[in-house]
Amino acid sequence: AQSVTQLDSQVPVFEEAPVELRCNYSSSVSVYLFWYVQYPNQGLQLLLKYLSGSTLVKGINGFEAEFNKSQTSFHLRKPSVHISDTAEYFCAVSADGGSQGNLIFGKGTKLSVKP
Amino acid sequence: NAGVTQTPKFRVLKTGQSMTLLCAQDMNHEYMYWYRQDPGMGLRLIHYSVGEGTTAKGEVPDGYNVSRLKKQNFLLGLESAAPSQTSVYFCASNRGYNEQFFGPGTRLTVL
Numbered sequence: 001a002q003s004v005t006q007l008d009s010q011v012p013v014f015e016e017a018p019v020e021l022r023c024n025y026s027s028s029v030s031v032y033l034f035w036y037v038q039y040p041n042q043g044l045q046l047l048l049k050y051l052s053g054s055t056l057v058k059g060i061n062g063f064e065a066e067f068n069k070s071q072t073s074f075h076l077r078k079p080s081v082h083i084s085d086t087a088e089y090f091c092a093v094s095a096d097g098g099s100q101g102n103l104i105f106g107k108g109t110k111l112s113v114k115p
Numbered sequence: 116n117a118g119v120t121q122t123p124k125f126r127v128l129k130t131g132q133s134m135t136l137l138c139a140q141d142m143n144h145e146y147m148y149w150y151r152q153d154p155g156m157g158l159r160l161i162h163y164s165v166g167e168g169t170t171a172k173g174e175v176p177d178g179y180n181v182s183r184l185k186k187q188n189f190l191l192g193l194e195s196a197a198p199s200q201t202s203v204y205f206c207a208s209n210r211g212y213n214e215q216f217f218g219p220g221t222r223l224t225v226l
Contacts, residue, residue: 009155042219043119043205043218043220044217046216049213051213090158101146101163101215102173105157105158107155107156108157
């Protein structure tokens with residue numbers, strides 16, 4: 001069965017600094033990978049996804065992630081964060097190789113950007 | 116397009132009361148999902164549906180029932196609410212292997 005581990009529950013960072021949010025997964029089959037963002041009191045919004053092809057994926061708001069099959073990781077990065085990036089970020093992996101659309105979510109990482 | 120909508124946005128129940136949460140999507144998606152979100156727990160799948168008239172159990176199905184009588188609607192029912200069901204509930208939909216689209220959530224408190 002698939003699982004997702006987000007290694008940091010909270011990440012504080014100063015504005016304009018770079019940030020990396022870590023995500024590792026376990027799966028015995030091919031996976032699809034996703035990062036979602038949740039702003040306070042809102043639903044989840046897709047940041048980026050990896051389905052196939054290039055392992056470096058660019059998303060919205062200047063975020064990018066790299067799929068590393070050998071390390072089973074899909075870390076999220078941004079070179080310079082803004083106050084508005086303060087939110088909770090969730091990594092997700094397709095269950096069952098994506099055959100039924102189910103996703104397995106990590107427990108989330110709260111990014112706090114300070115001025 | 117409205118995307119995924121959820122009704123109601125907030126609800127307070129007393130222990131033992133029942134209620135139904137409604138999820139609607141206008142994207143003609145086959146798959147629909149109900150999650151609950153609790154602090155530090157991420158999103159946990161309650162039930163899901165792979166098409167009209169079908170439902171299946173997720174990770175935490177106990178105490179909940181669902182129905183998918185129409186393709187665009189997915190209902191989540193609590194027959195006898197318990198304080199442990201205090202949570203934020205999210206509905207989502209997709210076409211299968213691709214990304215899920217989420218509704219704005221329903222915040223439920225059970226006293």
